Amino acid sequence: MAQDLLDVTFAALADPTRRAILARLARGEATVTELAEPFAMSQPAISKHLKVLERAGLVARGRDAQRRPCRLVAQPLKNANEWLGGYRRYWDEAFTELDLVLEGEIQHPERRGETD
C-alpha cells in the first residue's frame, strides 16, 4: 500500500474524536446529528472531523439531501491493519531471531559436523 495513503489514514486516526466516530460507524450508518450526540461538541465541529475522515477515504456520505448519512469505508482501515497486523509482525520477529542464529552459526562453525 502506498506510503502516502498510510500517512493520511494514520493522520486521520490520530485524534480520539475521529476514532470514536469511526467506532460508532463500525456499528452502522449515522447522520451528523446522531454522531454529534455523545460529544459535548457542536455539529460544525463534528463536520470538520468528518471532512478529515472523508478526505482520508475512511467515511463516505450519502446523497440524500435531507439526511446525508455517513458510513464507514473499511478498506483503508484494513490496509492500515495489515501493515500493523500479526502476519508481518510474526515474520519480522522470527527473521530478527534468524539473523542472530545465522550470525552465531557463521562465527562458531565447529558444531556443524553433519554432512549435507
Added chain:
Amino acid sequence: MRRTLSVTKSGDHEIVMTRSFDAPRALVFDAWTKPELVRRWFGPRDCEVVECEIDLRVGGGWRYRLRHGGGMEMLLQGVYQEIDRPGRLISLETNEDCEASEGEALATLTLVEHDGVTTLTQVVRYGSKRIRDAVLESGMERGVGEGFEKLAELVAAPVKVGAR
C-alpha cells in the same frame, strides 16, 4: 544495517515476503530445514517451538508445534513438494490452529545469493482471495471492529524514545 522485511499481496491468492540475510544461502536453507536450527528462530518472539519434526524428502512431512507464553499452542505442518538445496523449497502447508487460514497453502521459498548476502523470497498461495486477505490481516484476530480497536490502541500509544 538492519534488513527490512517486505510483505505484499500478489494477485488475488498470494502473499509475497522478501528479506535479506548476511549469510550464505546454504546456511539459510539449513536454517529452514534442520530442526536444531529451526527451533531457535521460528515463530513470534513470545512463542517457543516445543516440537519440530522434519522429514526432508519429497513427500516427507514437517511439523512444528509452537507454544505461546500464555500456554496456547499452535500446530503447523506441511508436506514437501520440491527440495532443491540451496535455492528452492516448496511445501504444501496446513495451519489448522490458525483461524484465518483454511485448507492448504502452497509455500515456495527461493534463496538467491549475491556478495555474501542471501535474499529470501517466500510466496504463499492460498485457496481464495478471502482466505489470503484474512491471513494477511489477522493478528490472530478478525473483523474490522476488532482490528480497528487494536489499531486505535496502537495509534494512541505514546512513542517510546530510543526504542528500536
